[in-house]
Amino acid sequence: MQLEKFSYDNKIVRNFLFATALWGLVGFLVGLICAIEMFWPQLTNGISFLSFGRLRPLHTNAVIFAFVGNAIFAGVYHSLQRLVKARMYSDVLSKIHFWGWQLIIVAAAITLPLGYSTGKEYAELEWPIDISIALVWVIFGWNMMGTILKRRVKHLYVAIWFYIASWATVAVLHIVNSIELPVSFLKSYSMYAGVQDALVQWWYGHNAVAFFLTTPFLGLMYYYVPKAAGRPVFSYRLSIIHFWALIFIYIWAGPHHLLYTALPDWAQSLGTVFSIMLIAPSWGGMLNGLLTLRGAWDKVRDDVVLKFMVVAITAYGMVTFEGPMLSLKSLNAMTHYTDWIVGHVHLGALGWNGCMIFAMLYFIIPRIFQTKLHSQKMANWHFWLATASIIFYAIPMYWAGIVQNQMWREFNADGTLTNQNFLDTVTQLIPMYATRAIGGSIFIVGVLLMFYNLYKTVKSGKLLANEEAEAYPLAKANVKHEKEHWHRWIEKRPIQMLLLSIVVILIGGAIEMIPTFLVKSNIPSITSVQPYTPLELEGRDLYIREGCYNCHSQMIRPFRWETERYGDYSKAGEFVYDHPFQWGSKRTGPDLAREGVKTGRLYKPNDWHFNHLLVPDSVSDGSIMPRYPWLLNKLDSKTLEGKITAMRKMGVPYPEGYESKASGDMRLQAKEVAKPLYDNIDGLMISDETYDKIAAGEMKLEETEMVAVIAYLQRLGTDIYPKATKK
Amino acid sequence: MLKFIKHHLDTIDGVEIFPVLSFLIFFSVFLFALIYVVKADKSHMDEMSNLPLDNKN
Numbered sequence: 001m002q003l004e005k006f007s008y009d010n011k012i013v014r015n016f017l018f019a020t021a022l023w024g025l026v027g028f029l030v031g032l033i034c035a036i037e038m039f040w041p042q043l044t045n046g047i048s049f050l051s052f053g054r055l056r057p058l059h060t061n062a063v064i065f066a067f068v069g070n071a072i073f074a075g076v077y078h079s080l081q082r083l084v085k086a087r088m089y090s091d092v093l094s095k096i097h098f099w100g101w102q103l104i105i106v107a108a109a110i111t112l113p114l115g116y117s118t119g120k121e122y123a124e125l126e127w128p129i130d131i132s133i134a135l136v137w138v139i140f141g142w143n144m145m146g147t148i149l150k151r152r153v154k155h156l157y158v159a160i161w162f163y164i165a166s167w168a169t170v171a172v173l174h175i176v177n178s179i180e181l182p183v184s185f186l187k188s189y190s191m192y193a194g195v196q197d198a199l200v201q202w203w204y205g206h207n208a209v210a211f212f213l214t215t216p217f218l219g220l221m222y223y224y225v226p227k228a229a230g231r232p233v234f235s236y237r238l239s240i241i242h243f244w245a246l247i248f249i250y251i252w253a254g255p256h257h258l259l260y261t262a263l264p265d266w267a268q269s270l271g272t273v274f275s276i277m278l279i280a281p282s283w284g285g286m287l288n289g290l291l292t293l294r295g296a297w298d299k300v301r302d303d304v305v306l307k308f309m310v311v312a313i314t315a316y317g318m319v320t321f322e323g324p325m326l327s328l329k330s331l332n333a334m335t336h337y338t339d340w341i342v343g344h345v346h347l348g349a350l351g352w353n354g355c356m357i358f359a360m361l362y363f364i365i366p367r368i369f370q371t372k373l374h375s376q377k378m379a380n381w382h383f384w385l386a387t388a389s390i391i392f393y394a395i396p397m398y399w400a401g402i403v404q405n406q407m408w409r410e411f412n413a414d415g416t417l418t419n420q421n422f423l424d425t426v427t428q429l430i431p432m433y434a435t436r437a438i439g440g441s442i443f444i445v446g447v448l449l450m451f452y453n454l455y456k457t458v459k460s461g462k463l464l465a466n467e468e469a470e471a472y473p474l475a476k477a478n479v480k481h482e483k484e485h486w487h488r489w490i491e492k493r494p495i496q497m498l499l500l501s502i503v504v505i506l507i508g509g510a511i512e513m514i515p516t517f518l519v520k521s522n523i524p525s526i527t528s529v530q531p532y533t534p535l536e537l538e539g540r541d542l543y544i545r546e547g548c549y550n551c552h553s554q555m556i557r558p559f560r561w562e563t564e565r566y567g568d569y570s571k572a573g574e575f576v577y578d579h580p581f582q583w584g585s586k587r588t589g590p591d592l593a594r595e596g597v598k599t600g601r602l603y604k605p606n607d608w609h610f611n612h613l614l615v616p617d618s619v620s621d622g623s624i625m626p627r628y629p630w631l632l633n634k635l636d637s638k639t640l641e642g643k644i645t646a647m648r649k650m651g652v653p654y655p656e657g658y659e660s661k662a663s664g665d666m667r668l669q670a671k672e673v674a675k676p677l678y679d680n681i682d683g684l685m686i687s688d689e690t691y692d693k694i695a696a697g698e699m700k701l702e703e704t705e706m707v708a709v710i711a712y713l714q715r716l717g718t719d720i721y722p723k724a725t726k727k
Numbered sequence: 728m729l730k731f732i733k734h735h736l737d738t739i740d741g742v743e744i745f746p747v748l749s750f751l752i753f754f755s756v757f758l759f760a761l762i763y764v765v766k767a768d769k770s771h772m773d774e775m776s777n778l779p780l781d782n783k784n
Contacts, residue, residue, distance in 0.1 A: 082782050157778040223779050232776035237764040244760040248753055469782065491775075507752055 004152070004473055007466035008081045010368040012094040014463055016074035017361060019102060020067060021451065024357070026109075027062030028444050034059050035437040038588070039430045041616075041624045049113035051626040053547025057124040058112040063349060064122060064212060066105045071357040072216040073097070073140065076163050078364055079223040080147055083157045085471040089146025093139055100136035104129060116186040119544035119580045120201050122208055123177055127188045130178040137174065141167045148494040152471040155491045158239045162219030164494060165247045165501035169211040172505065177204035181650060183642045187541075191650060194575025195262055198583055199255065199513060206254035207505075213348065214316075215247065217356055221289050221313065224356075228305045228363055234291035238284055245281035247501060249274050251508030256327035259336065260557040261583065262572040268329075275327030282320035289313040304379040308359035311387055315351025319344065337553055337587040339429070340401025343394045350390050350443060358386065358450060365454055371461030378453045385446030392439030396432035403428055404587075409561035417564055420601075422590040427622045526573035528722040531652045532715065534640055534666040535673070539712025541643075542705055543582065546628065553584035554593040554716065566602065567594035567717065574719060577652050589625055594717030606676040609710045611685045618685050631706040632690065632699075637663060667702070673711045674702035 036043050037052045044050035081088060088094050107129050111117075117124040125133070144167060148160065177200055180188040192200050226233050233239060255263060255271030290313055293300055300306040322344055326335055335341060366373045373379060407425040410418040419425050490497050532540060543549070556562050558569040570593050575581055594600045604612070611618055614632070616625040644659040677684060678701065681694065693699040701707060 079779070083778055085782075153778065155775060155778075157775060159779070226776075226779045230780070232773075232780060236772045236776040237767060240764050240767075241760050245757055248756050252753075504756065511748060511752075 001472050001475070003470050005468065005470045006085075006087050007468050009077070009088050009091060009094065009465075010463065010467050011465045012088065012091075012098060013074055013078040013364065014368060015098050016070050016077060017364060019098070020070040020074055020357060021361060021454065023062060023066030023070060023105060024354075025444075025447055025451070027059060027067045028440070028447060030055055030059040030062060032437065032440050032444060035433065035440050037626070038624060039433040039437070041626050045627060046629050048115070048630045051546070051628070053550045053626065054113050054115055054117075056550045057117060057121075057547060058109065060122055061108050061112065061124065062105070064208065065108070068213060068349075068353050068357070069101065071353075071360065072166075072212075072220075073101070074364070075220040075224070075360055076144065076216070078368075079159060079220065080144065080163065083160060083223065084148055084151030084153050085469065086147055086151050089143050089150060093143040093146070097136060097139045097143060100132065100139065104132050104136060107132070111186060115545035115547075117544055117547060118178075118180060118188060118190065119547075119549060119582060120177070120190060120197075120204075121549075121585060122205055123174075123201070126186045127178070127180055127182050128185065130174070130180070134171070134175060134178075137167075137171055141171065145494060145498065152473055154474055156494060156497070157222070158233075158236070158243060159219040159223040160494075161243050161497060161501075162215050162222065164498050165243070165505075166211045166216045166219070168498055168502045169207060169215075169247070169251070169505045172502065172509070173204045173207050173211065176509070177201060181646045183646050184639050187639065189643075189646055189650065190580035192579070192581075193650070193652075194578045194581050195264075195572045196513075197578065197581040198258055198261070198575075199263060199267065201581070202257040203251075203254035203509060203513065206257055207251055209348070210250035210253075211247075213353055214250075217316075217353060218242070218246070218285055220356065220360065221285075221309075224360060224363060225289050225292050225309055225313075228303065228309065228359070229293055229296050229299065231292065231296060234288050234294065238288045242281050242285040242288060244504075246278075246285065248504055248508065249278050249281060251505045252511075253278060253327070256332070257585065258583075259327070259329055259332045260559070261555050262570050262575065264572075272327050272329060275324045279321060279324045283317060286313055286317035286320070289316075304373075304376060304383055305359045305363045307380075307383050308355045308362070308386075311383075311390075312352050312355035312359065315347055315355065315390070319348040319352060322347070333557070333559065334405045335401055336557075337585070338401035338404040339397045339432070339586075340405075341586070343397030343401065346393050346397070347390065350386070350393065354443075355386060358382065361450065361454060366457055366461070368464055368467075369458055369461030370464050371457060374453050374456035374460060378449050382446040382449045382453070385442050385449070389439045389441075389443035389446065392442060393436055394439075396435040396439070400429045400432040400436075403432075408565070409559070411561070411564075417561065420565070422565070423620050423623060426588070426624060430624075526571065526720060529574055529576060529719045531577045531647065531654055533669055533711070534637075534644065534662040535669040535708050535711045536715045537643060537647070537712075538635060538637055538640065538666070538705075539708035539710070540582075542631070542709050543712060544580075548592075549582045549584045551584075551586065551588035551625070553587050553591045555583040556591055556593045562591070564601075566591045567597055567600040568720070570717075571720065574717075577647075579647065579650055579652070592713065592716055596714040596716040596718045597721060598718075599721070600717070606673055606710050606714070607680045607683060609713055610677055610706060611683075613706060613709065615685045628706075631709060632686075632704050634703050635705045635708050637666065640666065669711060670702040670707045673707045673714070674700075677701050677707075 033043070033050065034052055034055050037055070041052070048054070077088060077094070108125055111126060111129065112124060116126045118126060144163065148156065179191045181191055182188040190197050222233055222239060252274035253271055255267045256275045259268050259272070290310070293306065293310065300310060325331055326341070326344065362373060362379055404425055407419045407428065412418050490500065554570070556566045556569045563569055590602065595602050597603060608619060612620065613628045615627050616623040640662050641659040644654050644662050648654045681691070686694075690699065694701065
């Protein structure tokens, strides 16, 4: 057999690494702005595209898909070539993949702040971008599988299994969750509604954590930890168990995001059970990673790469213990909707993903630039800043979560809520929010040090764009091993491995979701639940555009301390026309599920809402809700007809031909909603200028977006009380 | 009202099969992996675990 000469493509690795660092910084800075807005809401006063509800999706998407995404690609392109001793399958595909992904990120960075959003967390991007993501993802998979197929190493190392399974699962998740009906170029509605939409969304959301933030990184861990430590992984056997158990269990655990909601009990329990089971493989993996360093701890002391890895793996261990605990119903009842969860995810994102990525950057960049890291000392500083900042971030959030939980459920002796005014529970948290922002800033200072250090490193070296290598080709004839085992069989067959992983995760997904889809025809729907009126529908779309769901839930759980505060707990049948669902996952502000119920505790008249949306702190002293002056703009209802038609296509029972009457109905209702505003025109928080315009008839309140939002808020939760609310 | 939350799945024929099925599938996959790992020969395991260390960069 002839030794073959070839070269590794380091340029594509460099590109992805640079993109990782750059988008990481952007994502962190946007996060910092969000963090500051939480205690100083006037920071970006009046600038629509910088308001919290629009920036938070940008922050999450940037960190997950831009920072972590590019890091995954960098790590896969770097390690895969070396593990299979082959250059990437196609340089052209590599380039399309790289630039395609960056283009998607730019599109996201433009559309999200402008309010183009599907309203589903971590999947906010609108349909044209969704399609682009699917295409670029396929390019990535094609390039990866092509490389694996032309490999010069017979067996696939465990890291590659993680890559394959991650790729396949993310493809399935993204496609299933993004099925939406376009209304216009940048507006679509989720095909699923209510409970089903929630289930699909959290099946996706949970498994995005699993198969985007976790399994690719475990693959990277199984490559880079042994590599950096110069010794093989502690137990290869354990890694096999780790792999199969993890990809199999993860896919089931999604419903733990929906405990105590209107999701069927059965699905909730399934989510809990599988979440608890997840501890075993997760900790198996963590121990496998840490024990790889046994006997090499002296190395860890001097090597910043290993230090970052140890913190990353430790953080992984903590989050994967905490996660299952938060899936226990009793603990979930306390922590859901609170800042505890924000602490939890940042332990994962900053600790596990962040530190592992920093380790990779410090490990790979000097190597491909044929030089030494500019300053070990500076990297050490980065390490300590990163570690300290995670603590500074997490502790205030956990603290805030505990305070919220305690204040939300505290009762007086006479059975009334101690903190009847939700605002009191918000103002308590300001110091913790401020401390969290300090934690985030420290993290960013560390990242800036890294930028400088890596910049100097790159300057002092020269990129080895094509790294020479040689290896023997794979023998064509597959000599059958005597006692060949099924698993050994599959280690040589990447395509079969791909298919098997898909089957494994599809089984989980299907069994979890089929019952809820079947239920649609069987559910005793609440007959009084009606489709939204055209004006309410427009208002709902504005609610989605502004990202109100980032701070408000619409899902009252069946606890006395919730029903006492918000009203009757939410029923599955109330959401059947909600495309998409807007249950939310965080209560920075109060739940709004029963906001419009006239006899309810939360009910507020139209002019209150008007003033509150314009200047929240004018009616709620110390509120941290953003001001929405731009809601005084004229409502653009050009697509209303299309929206009604789209809704009907998805089964919302608007009568045939209603789309042509919709805008007339909308105007009528708008007049009605605006009437109390005109009646109290002197009490509105509008400028003199606006006042004059209204007086002169140049501006009509009934034509503003404000009126649509108010109409929607006044509709919320009213359907199950037909008599109490209908005049 | 409680039945909206609690019992609406009862209306599906044979819904009990779903959790049972999920456990069966899970345990068989898990068992397969376990058996393999226990029976795998050491030299192959060593060979596999040394793959990342097989090149200098």
